[in-house]
Amino acid sequence: xxxxxxIGLVGLTNILISLSSLIFIPIITKSFTTAEYGMWAQVNTTxxxxxxxxxxxxxxxxxxxxxxxxxxxxxxxxxxPMMAVTFTSTIIICGIFIILGNPIANALFxxxxxxxxxxxxxSFFACMNLMLISYFRTFQQMKRYSxxxxxxxxxxxxxxxxxxxxxxxxxxxxxxxxxxxxxVFIIMWVPILKYLGFGSVKWSNLKEQLExxxxxxxxxxxxxxxxxxxxxxxxxxAGPIAVGCYSPGYAxxxxxxxxxxxxxxxxxxxxxxxxxxxxxxxxDTYLNYSMKYYLxxxxxxxxxxSVLSKPLLLVIxxxxxxxxxxxxxxxxxxxxxxxxxxxxxNNILILDKNTKLxxxxxxxxxxxxxxxxxxxxxxxxxxxxxxxxxLCYILAFVVTAVxxxxxxxxxxxxxxxxxxxxxxxxxxxxxxxxxPNRILGIILAILIGIVIYFVIIFLLKGISKKEIQxxxxxx
Numbered sequence: 411x412x413x414x415x416x417i418g419l420v421g422l423t424n425i426l427i428s429l430s431s432l433i434f435i436p437i438i439t440k441s442f443t444t445a446e447y448g449m450w451a452q453v454n455t456t457x458x459x460x461x462x463x464x465x466x467x468x469x470x471x472x473x474x475x476x477x478x479x480x481x482x483x484x485x486x487x488x489x490x491p492m493m494a495v496t497f498t499s500t501i502i503i504c505g506i507f508i509i510l511g512n513p514i515a516n517a518l519f520x521x522x523x524x525x526x527x528x529x530x531x532x533s534f535f536a537c538m539n540l541m542l543i544s545y546f547r548t549f550q551q552m553k554r555y556s557x558x559x560x561x562x563x564x565x566x567x568x569x570x571x572x573x574x575x576x577x578x579x580x581x582x583x584x585x586x587x588x589x590x591x592x593x594v595f596i597i598m599w600v601p602i603l604k605y606l607g608f609g610s611v612k613w614s615n616l617k618e619q620l621e622x623x624x625x626x627x628x629x630x631x632x633x634x635x636x637x638x639x640x641x642x643x644x645x646x647x648a649g650p651i652a653v654g655c656y657s658p659g660y661a662x663x664x665x666x667x668x669x670x671x672x673x674x675x676x677x678x679x680x681x682x683x684x685x686x687x688x689x690x691x692x693x694d695t696y697l698n699y700s701m702k703y704y705l706x707x708x709x710x711x712x713x714x715x716s717v718l719s720k721p722l723l724l725v726i727x728x729x730x731x732x733x734x735x736x737x738x739x740x741x742x743x744x745x746x747x748x749x750x751x752x753x754x755x756n757n758i759l760i761l762d763k764n765t766k767l768x769x770x771x772x773x774x775x776x777x778x779x780x781x782x783x784x785x786x787x788x789x790x791x792x793x794x795x796x797x798x799x800x801l802c803y804i805l806a807f808v809v810t811a812v813x814x815x816x817x818x819x820x821x822x823x824x825x826x827x828x829x830x831x832x833x834x835x836x837x838x839x840x841x842x843x844x845x846p847n848r849i850l851g852i853i854l855a856i857l858i859g860i861v862i863y864f865v866i867i868f869l870l871k872g873i874s875k876k877e878i879q880x881x882x883x884x885x
Contacts, residue, residue: 430563432665435658436726437574438583444651444730445520446580451657452518452645453529453584460507460533461540464500467623468492469544473678482605487612488619489602493541495616500537504530518645524581528588535591542598550680554601558594566590622763640795643783652734656792658727659735662719663742669708670750673700677757685761690818693761697821701754705747706872709830710863712747713838716740718852725849734792741796745803752807754821758814771809775802826872833866 439447472492507514507530511523519525539562546555570586644652677700684692715722719739723732759768779802786794811820837859846855867873 430560430567431661432726434567434570435661437571439658439727439731441574442580444655444728447731448645448651448657449519449522449525449580450584453525453532453587456518456529457532457536457587460500460503461537463627464503464533464537465496465540466499466620467627468496468619469540470678471619471623472541472544473548483609486606486609489545489606490611491613491616492619493538495620496537496541500534504534507533522581525584528581528584532584532588532591535588535595539591539595539598542595542602545602546598558598561597562590562594564590565593627769640779640783640787640799643780643787644792644795647787652792655731655734656738656795657735658723658731659719659738659792660742660796662715662722663739664746666708666711666715666743666746667749669704669711670746670753673704673754677754678760681757681761694819694821697754697757698823701751701821702823702826704750704754705827705830706867708747708750710834710837710859712743713834714841714856714859716743717838717841718846718855721847721852724847725852737793738796741793741800745796745800748800748803748807752803752810755807755814756810758818758820759810762817767813768810771806775806778802778805829867829870829872833863833870833872836866837863 438450442450472489507526511526515521515523515526519529539558543555543558546552546558566587566589568586569589570583573583573586640656644656677696681693681696684690684696716739720732720736723736723739756768779798782798782801783795786798788794790797814820840862841855841859844851844855844858846852
């Protein structure tokens with residue numbers, strides 16, 4: 411029950427975070443040119459990249475090694491060395507960005523060195539904040555974890571909105587993002603320092619932790635490559651306007667990953683304890699419920715988002731962007747489904763500490779993504795980038811499922827999956843027939859679709875009475 415409540419809390423958090431990015435899309439796309447919006451998208455893409463390298467896999471390592479630890483002194487002995495290593499590696503990478511500033515600014519930010527410097531500073535705080543937020547995730551302080559995530563997103567968005575309406579150029583609007591990261595960085599240190607205080611540290615623990623962490627770097631970077639590098643390649647081959655058309659459709663489809671985040675956050679912190687005790691049945695229960703709830707929410711959302719992609723983009727962006735990028739959303743939605751199934755299934759390999767396999771897998775996936783983008787984008791444009799992303803997510807899921815099956819039963823119930831697909835398909839057909847074209851019509855279509863979907867699920871007995879009671883208790 412407590413696990414489900416935490417899933418609900420983190421799920422609500424990610425809905426709010428996703429909404430924060432959607433709130434700003436209509437404002438920025440209608441206040442700046444498509445090319446300037448493309449530059450904004452490149453800023454966010456770069457900020458997402460740096461922590462995947464600079465953190466050396468230590469945020470996830472903290473979760474794996476310290477989640478069961480209760481001794482404050484032992485936590486402090488490992489936490490501060492991890493922070494020190496992350497700080498050092500982040501400074502080095504940010505320094506490289508500054509040294510190579512001119513070519514990077516020309517390639518990504520239309521030659522703006524101001525945007526490059528601001529992006530570099532934001533990237534530094536993004537790395538530090540990821541470690542600090544991981545502390546609260548590790549010890550399952552989910553209320554604080556959720557609050558800090560929301561504050562980081564909304565402070566940045568609201569400041570950026572103010573700067574936009576105040577008439578500042580895009581180069582200054584980027585500063586809005588920085589305010590959110592700096593404010594939350596300061597706020598998070600207060601409870602951590604209050605609890606841990608200062609004292610001895612144990613650098614010798616780093617050897618084992620880095621042996622676990624380093625192999626995850628290729629996985630983290632490769633995941634970013636699959637998720638975001640397509641914007642770089644589109645920018646090189648088709649220019650910033652194409653990036654501007656691609657990004658909103660991609661953002662709309664990738665919203666579905668918010669359904670994965672609660673499980674990706676909680677499962678690595680919850681599963682190690684029963685696994686170490688040999689309680690495989692409890693591990694299976696967590697994984698099976700996680701997969702079912704993920705598919706129960708994500709499959710209908712993917713169908714609905716795909717059907718409504720064009721009218722949604724027409725409402726929140728410009729006709730140029732909407733007509734140029736609405737076909738991206740269905741491809742990204744389908745890819746997000748496979749990515750979510752991968753994100754739950756890979757916990758089996760993580761429990762087995764087989765991070766090397768995941769690292770190798772994502773190196774292959776990343777290389778495949780780059781090659782596919784280079785081949786497809788010049789001929790199919792941004793649609794080619796969407797197909798490349800979809801194929802790579804499918805590859806990641808299939809390989810992980812095959813490897814995990816050798817260790818543990820996979821968390822899939824084909825009968826329940828079929829019920830979800832049938833209910834989602836019927837719902838999608840009805841929304842398509844409604845064919846809304848204004849915001850009120852879209853909202854009405856979504857509400858009708860939700861009702862139809864859950865009525866069919868109940869009729870097909872896709873949710874048990876026990877699960878209905880769990881949802882009631884959660885609410």
